[in-house]
Amino acid sequence: MDKRRRITLNDIARACGVSRATVSLVLRGSPLVHPETRRLVEAEMQRQGYVYNRAAANLRQRVSSAVALVINDLSNPFFAEFAAGVDEALGAKGYVTLLGSSNESPARQRQVLGSLMEHHPAGIILSPAESSMASDVALAIGRHTPLLVFNRQLTGDAEPGFEYDFLGLDNRAGTRAATARLIALGHRRIAFYGGHAGSSSCRERRIGYQEALREAGIAPDERWLIETAPTRLEANAHADALLALEPAPTAAVCYNDAVALGLMLGLVRLGRRPGEDFAVTGFDDIPEAAVGIPPLTTVSAAPRQRGRQAAELLLQRAASPSIPGRSVIVPVHLTERDSAPAPAS
Amino acid sequence: MDKRRRITLNDIARACGVSRATVSLVLRGSPLVHPETRRLVEAEMQRQGYVYNRAAANLRQRVSSAVALVINDLSNPFFAEFAAGVDEALGAKGYVTLLGSSNESPARQRQVLGSLMEHHPAGIILSPAESSMASDVALAIGRHTPLLVFNRQLTGDAEPGFEYDFLGLDNRAGTRAATARLIALGHRRIAFYGGHAGSSSCRERRIGYQEALREAGIAPDERWLIETAPTRLEANAHADALLALEPAPTAAVCYNDAVALGLMLGLVRLGRRPGEDFAVTGFDDIPEAAVGIPPLTTVSAAPRQRGRQAAELLLQRAASPSIPGRSVIVPVHLTERDSAPAPAS
DNA sequence: CTGAAAGCGCTTACAG
DNA sequence: CTGAAAGCGCTTACAG
Known part of the structure; x- marks a missing residue:
């Protein structure tokens, strides 16, 4: 750190010939202090380059x-926007905002939560790494810090008394709308x-x-369910598994945009033309x-708005910790673009 | 906040019948404290669910x-990775990490810097909003907090004594390599x-x-320089300005990937096929x-590595504030993919 | 309207 | 190896 002593309330008070308490009141805009005194103090803070120490x-x-x-994955624009x-x-x-990223690793997530807890945050917004255990999270943050979980549920149960809010998307309605639209277009063999x-x-x-x-x-076919890691790279690599099916599907509802791209x-x-x-x-x-090329038909979730919403929800809970754990499920809607045409005759 | 009193060092000390100082030493792994005492104290911290207050x-x-x-633009994956x-x-x-985002607004940036300064950070890493003034930044953060600026230079001069490190890419070499490659492929009319x-x-x-x-x-043609905001949306919207030129260029070196996409x-x-x-x-x-479709020939800058590098540089300066402002320019290299073929005969 | 004193949760010399 | 006291930079009753 820099060697020079920082300017403190004391310095300002002494220079103005008033007490620390008075300067503190000025700082927080109290009406108690005389306008003249206020002007004096403010000028002195300006002059000395005082900067408030919020930690103290x-x-x-x-x-x-x-x-x-x-955040589990900052390189996914969905979470970056969030x-x-x-x-x-x-x-x-x-x-x-105290930032931490887990890179989808529950171990790293535990470590990051532990380190952030030492700063005694007013609350935590967690977009969990895949397969994070509720009990691990509970252990890391204790039961007194408000928690809002975004997007994915924690797996397993934590001890009773560990409550948190949840903000998620209406996943079921989203893929249901996408699938229904494909069916309406004439598709019959549709993979997930x-x-x-x-x-x-x-x-x-x-x-x-x-x-x-x-x-x-339409009877869902087990083989139409193809698993990949939820990233562009992995989705690209497994495309052949989709086309290898007999008879091959004519359409695919993808887990997310990264996968679809x-x-x-x-x-x-x-050799196909999506x-x-x-x-x-x-x-x-x-x-x-x-x-994208073609522009992607997709389910819109407005990640930036979800981020704002998450912040609101968390601060509400921090203000009144007594409310029990809420679960807010956000409606989503299908946005049609060009990637999902009718089946090739 | 939660009503319940937090567990403090005092609680642990009292419960163990030792002084606060001893608990503090245990906390920081001092060899001075007796192993038996250490075990006792650690067990008690565990039992009471003590969490260290790093702010204090x-x-x-x-x-x-x-x-x-x-960060100027978290929705650009380049900066999100950084x-x-x-x-x-x-x-x-x-x-x-204390996060702040400016959304490319110098006004917002000033405000964010001011609020972050109240937390007295050990240093600041700033990826500046477009056309941020050096004097504004200097005013917001003063001259005693180590600063590392990434990617873009601040415009104008600050008062003397305001020093900072700079980490940037070798922009000139990058576009030079890309342009040279296009020329080698046979292009003659190349836009920027x-x-x-x-x-x-x-x-x-x-x-x-x-x-x-x-x-x-090749004599550079003024009209080949086409300006747009550095976003996908704007770049998309102005494509006609490029094709309207007479004779039209056969290639374009783009400002960044977002613009290229x-x-x-x-x-x-x-109606063209890039x-x-x-x-x-x-x-x-x-x-x-x-x-992408097609995969993009581009200049690789490895943003995540640049982020790690920025952190290293800043912490070095925080450790020895006496070193004068350094400027580190990172070499970049052309990665050839499919988006830049030879000119259509 | 202003000041003197105590305290937030830690760490740091200084004794012993 | 451990304890008592002072202090980091603020705010908060409490007097006046």
Whole structure:
């Protein structure tokens, strides 16, 4: 750190010939202090380049002005947008964001949570790594820090008394709408491509897909469920598994946009033309979905707005910790673009 | 906040019948304390669920364990990856990341910096909003907090005494290599597409491009310089300006990958086939460059590694503030994929 | 409207 | 090896 002593309240008080308490009142805009005194003090702070030490104030007041945000995968634009939304809303409310990224590793996530807890945040927003255990999270953050979990449910049960809010997307309705639309276009053999069946969001999205099939009188075929890690790279690599089916599907409902974009590239690599002779839908509506080639038909989840919403929910809970754990499921809607045409005659 | 009193060092000390000082020594693994006492204290901390209050410790020690990271555009994967790299490296060194995002607004940036300064970070990593003034930044953070600026130079001069480190890419060499490659493939009419001429990175990239043209005996045409905001959306919208030129260029060196991906979509919209009858190159090598359609020939900058590097540089300076402002320019290299073929005969 | 004193949860010399 | 006291930079009653 820098050697020079920092300017403190004391310096200002001494220079102005008033007490620390008076300067403190000026700082927080109290009406108690005489306008003339206020002007004097403010000028002196300006002159000396005083900068408030919020950590010291928070210590005394026993409050926190920080919220921890732990993200599983910042390189996925869906989560990057979410993070931007969280930070925006927290900043507007005077909170600062403590960032942590787990890179989808539950071990790293535990470590990151532990380190963030030492800063006694007012709350935690967690977009969990795949297959994070509720009991691990409970252990890391204890039962007194408000927690909001985003997007994926924690697996397993924590001890009773560990409560948290949940903000998720209506996964089932989303894939159901996408699948129904494909059926309406004339598709009959529709795969569900990508994601890990273990994750709550993947499970829910598969259910919506199967519901739409059954509703149309189509028997879901087990082999139409193809697992891949939820990344572009993995989705690209497994495209051949989809085309190897006999008879091959004519359409794929994908776990998310990253998977859909990867699959489309894989299809091109294998000589197919997604958007012309094969239909693909995504989930999330990340910014590049609209400007892909072809533009992606997908389920829109507005990640930046979700981030703002997550921040609101968390701060509400921090303000009244007595409310029991809530679960907010956000409606989503299908955005049609060009990647999902009718089946090639 | 929660009503219940937090467990403190005092509680542990009292429960164990030792002094606070002893518990403090246990906490920091001092060899001075008797092994038996240590075991006792540790067991008690476990039992009561004690969590260290790093803010209080930092206050007493007059140090900071936080570094502020201010990002201009988290929805650009280049910067999201950079942020992930910074957080990773800082976490490994025991620092926590204070996140702020400016959304490319200098006003918002000033506000965010001011709020982060109140947390007295050990240093600041700033990826500046477009056309941020050095004097504004100097005003917001003062002259005693180590600063590392990433990617873009600050415009204008600050008062003397305001020093900072700079980490940037070798922009000139990057676009020069891309342009030279296009020329080698047989292109003669090559545009420079996208970016704002006011930004230092755009200026440098244009220079590299013009150098390569001149070296090949091609006179750069003013009209080949087309400005757009550095986003997918804007790049897409202005594609017609490129094709309207007479005679039309056969290739475009783009300001960055976001612009290149947007331009390619715009070209498709206008009936062209990038990668077949038009050559496009990017800059950054964001993850989706490799899996675009066609895969993008681009200049690789390895943003996540740059993030780790930025964290290292900043912590070095924080450790020895006496070193004068350094400027580290990272070499980049051309990654050839399919988006830049030879000109259509 | 302003000041003197105590305290937030830690660490740091200084004794012993 | 352990304890008593002072202090980091603030805020909070309590007097006046």
